[in-house]
Amino acid sequence: MPQARDIASAIPGKAPAKIGADALFKWFTIIAALVVPIIMAGIFWELLSLSWLALKTFGWKFFISEAWNPVTQNFGAASSIFGTVVSTLIAMLLAVPMSIVIALFLVELAPPRISKVVGSLIELLAAIPSIIYGMWGLFVFAPFMATYVQPFLGQYLGFLPLFQGPPMGIGMLTAGIILAFMVLPFITAICRDVFALVPAVLKESGYGVGATTWEVTYKITIPYGVVGVLGGIFLGLGRALGETMAVTFVIGNSHRISASLFAPGNTIASALANEFAEATDPLFISSLIALGLVLFIFTFFVQVVSQLMLRRMYRGWSIKV
Amino acid sequence: MIPRPATGRRIVNLLVSVAASLAALSGIFILLWITIMLAYKGLPALNLGFFLNMPTPPMVPGGGLANAILGTLLLTVLATFMAVPIGLLSGICLGEFGQQSRLADFCRFTANVLTGMPSIIVGIFVYGLLVLTIGNFSGLAGAVALAIIMLPVVARTPEDMLRLVPDPLREAALAMGAPRWRVTLSIVFRAARTGIMTGILLGVARVSGETAPLLFTALNSPYMISSLFHPMPNLTVTIYNYAMSPYADWQQLAWGASLLITAAVLALNLLARFVFGEKKP
Numbered sequence: 001m002p003q004a005r006d007i008a009s010a011i012p013g014k015a016p017a018k019i020g021a022d023a024l025f026k027w028f029t030i031i032a033a034l035v036v037p038i039i040m041a042g043i044f045w046e047l048l049s050l051s052w053l054a055l056k057t058f059g060w061k062f063f064i065s066e067a068w069n070p071v072t073q074n075f076g077a078a079s080s081i082f083g084t085v086v087s088t089l090i091a092m093l094l095a096v097p098m099s100i101v102i103a104l105f106l107v108e109l110a111p112p113r114i115s116k117v118v119g120s121l122i123e124l125l126a127a128i129p130s131i132i133y134g135m136w137g138l139f140v141f142a143p144f145m146a147t148y149v150q151p152f153l154g155q156y157l158g159f160l161p162l163f164q165g166p167p168m169g170i171g172m173l174t175a176g177i178i179l180a181f182m183v184l185p186f187i188t189a190i191c192r193d194v195f196a197l198v199p200a201v202l203k204e205s206g207y208g209v210g211a212t213t214w215e216v217t218y219k220i221t222i223p224y225g226v227v228g229v230l231g232g233i234f235l236g237l238g239r240a241l242g243e244t245m246a247v248t249f250v251i252g253n254s255h256r257i258s259a260s261l262f263a264p265g266n267t268i269a270s271a272l273a274n275e276f277a278e279a280t281d282p283l284f285i286s287s288l289i290a291l292g293l294v295l296f297i298f299t300f301f302v303q304v305v306s307q308l309m310l311r312r313m314y315r316g317w318s319i320k321v
Numbered sequence: 322m323i324p325r326p327a328t329g330r331r332i333v334n335l336l337v338s339v340a341a342s343l344a345a346l347s348g349i350f351i352l353l354w355i356t357i358m359l360a361y362k363g364l365p366a367l368n369l370g371f372f373l374n375m376p377t378p379p380m381v382p383g384g385g386l387a388n389a390i391l392g393t394l395l396l397t398v399l400a401t402f403m404a405v406p407i408g409l410l411s412g413i414c415l416g417e418f419g420q421q422s423r424l425a426d427f428c429r430f431t432a433n434v435l436t437g438m439p440s441i442i443v444g445i446f447v448y449g450l451l452v453l454t455i456g457n458f459s460g461l462a463g464a465v466a467l468a469i470i471m472l473p474v475v476a477r478t479p480e481d482m483l484r485l486v487p488d489p490l491r492e493a494a495l496a497m498g499a500p501r502w503r504v505t506l507s508i509v510f511r512a513a514r515t516g517i518m519t520g521i522l523l524g525v526a527r528v529s530g531e532t533a534p535l536l537f538t539a540l541n542s543p544y545m546i547s548s549l550f551h552p553m554p555n556l557t558v559t560i561y562n563y564a565m566s567p568y569a570d571w572q573q574l575a576w577g578a579s580l581l582i583t584a585a586v587l588a589l590n591l592l593a594r595f596v597f598g599e600k601k602p
Contacts, residue, residue: 021502022500025501025502026414026418026501028410029411029413029418030424031410032407032408032411032413033410033411033414033415033425035472036411036428036472037427037428039435039469040431040434040435042446042450043438043442043446046445046446047442047446047449049449098344101341101344102344102345102348104337104341105338105341105342105345109338109341109342110345118345118349120594121348121349121352122349122352127526127587128352128355128530128583128586129529129530129531129532129557129583129586130531130532131532131557131560131561132359132579132582132583133355134561134564135359135560135564135576136354136358136359138564139358139362139564139572140358181351185348188348212330212331212333213334213338214334214337214338215330235437239437241439242440242441243439244439244440245533245561249564269439269533272441272445272533273441273533273536276536276537277536277540289445289449292441292442295439295441295442296438299437299442300434300438302437303433303437303438306437307430307433307434311430
């Protein structure tokens with residue numbers, strides 16, 4: 001019936017072509033949305049295939065061997081994994097308590113106007129590029145550590161193996177402290193959300209029975225939002241694990257496991273950034289990328305855990321994320 | 322009735338309050354320390370030659386970073402042109418069509434995880450995908466790596482803003498006979514414009530200071546940009562190379578470049594925050 005079709009296409013919005021355009025548009029958006037999951041899968045596949053040579057050559061020993069010798073072609077990930085874990089641990093030990101009390105300051109203690117300014121400044125810490133932390137760390141903060149902080153620690157806590165050795169400025173401790181300031185804004189932002197979202201009734205009943213601000217935070221706010229705080233901590237943990245340039249500048253880049261925090265070391269990310277340009281041999285490149293695979297798996301799990309926790313918190317408070 | 326003495330608890334509370342204020346101050350102190358040092362060491366390097374001249378060998382005066390400044394601009398612009406269309410379309414999918422669907426939920430989750438991925442991992446991925454395939458380091462690969470880092474940032478922000486657009490606005494446009502795609506692009510997008518701009522600005526700010534992924538993709542070059550298929554000079558890798566060099570004049574240039582990058586990134590952040598970001602979701 002040619003006539004009927006003409007009538008149908010004369011009515012705006014009913015024309016078959018436009019319905020097609022709508023479906024097409026929807027499919028376009030779905031394909032675009034799928035790009036991110038496809039990239040994630042691609043990253044995993046690419047890392048696995050590029051590191052296959054190293055994993056095949058060294059087997060499981062790759063993960064426990066401390067060796068890293070481009071001349072004899074013997075590579076192991078142990079020192080890099082150790083450095084990554086230690087520097088992240090130092091960062092988290094400093095950043096977690098600081099973030100929680102800063103969030104407490106922003107939500108409970110400071111007047112709204114000051115809280116807004118201070119909150120914005122803390123958030124700007126996250127905006128400074130990693131390489132700038134590296135520049136500042138190498139030329140300003142490391143000399144400061146070497147002249148003031150490390151001799152002090154060596155003098156008073158030198159009986160611990162952690163604080164022995166020459167104060168060179170660069171090393172695990174310096175890297176950990178800089179990392180702490182880099183992940184601080186991420187954890188603070190989440191804790192601030194959590195503290196602000198706890199129902200006022202709960203806090204007020206705490207104050208009503210005579211609790212102090214700290215008691216309300218410690219016994220009511222944090223237990224109530226514990227999933228969110230943990231999610232924020234894991235988010236910061238993921239950031240600290242993979243931070244590259246800042247750590248590369250100040251950690252000293254040596255493939256050695258040392259008990260002292262003053263000693264130079266390396267992390268997975270710093271080894272990759274520092275040595276990739278020099279690596280020409282296929283086994284060397286493949287070993288470096290195998291380090292990358294380890295880092296990917298670490299951060300992937302930390303991020304997934306963090307997202308699941310944050311989701312549970314926001315869902316529980318019926319906020320869509 | 323005599324109230325129980327509360328001195329111990331009060332002291333603990335006071336100590337925590339002081340610690341909280343000190344912690345907040347120390348965060349601000351680090352921010353100021355970094356920016357002041359950057360200005361102090363970087364400003365002397367920023368003269369006209371810095372912007373106009375090409376790099377010189379160490380100890381030869383008059384060197385500038387004209388090629389690296391152009392290269393960073395080009396890489397960032399290219400990455401933006403790649404990431405923004407895909408990011409916006411994917412934001413539409415998540416915000417407009419699939420608010421409840423499982424697929425959208427999954428995409429949202431992976432976008433969050435990708436945001437937290439170390440940028441160096443993205444660098445290795447693009448190294449395997451493009452550098453090994455083409456056969457040499459290239460500006461194109463650098464731009465793709467930056468685009469991948471930018472993508473989840475651009476995709477997640479419009480989604481929140483699209484949700485804030487009231488449904489009656491959509492219904493009114495649909496009732497006028499506009500097809501769905503038209504409604505989304507010309508009505509809903511216009512209403513959510515500020516939020517979308519915020520997302521794009523934050524994405525640009527995030528990638529313009531990135532170094533690690535460029536080490537694996539664009540690398541660096543002391544020459545003028547010749548093509549997208551060759552190593553591309555850029556500021557961040559230049560900072561890395563010059564700062565690690567033993568030459569005082571190169572380190573001076575590295576400070577100047579650091580100041581330039583930081584000023585640009587902070588300006589973008591402040592712009593996103595105060596000009597466009599007034600209505601936070």
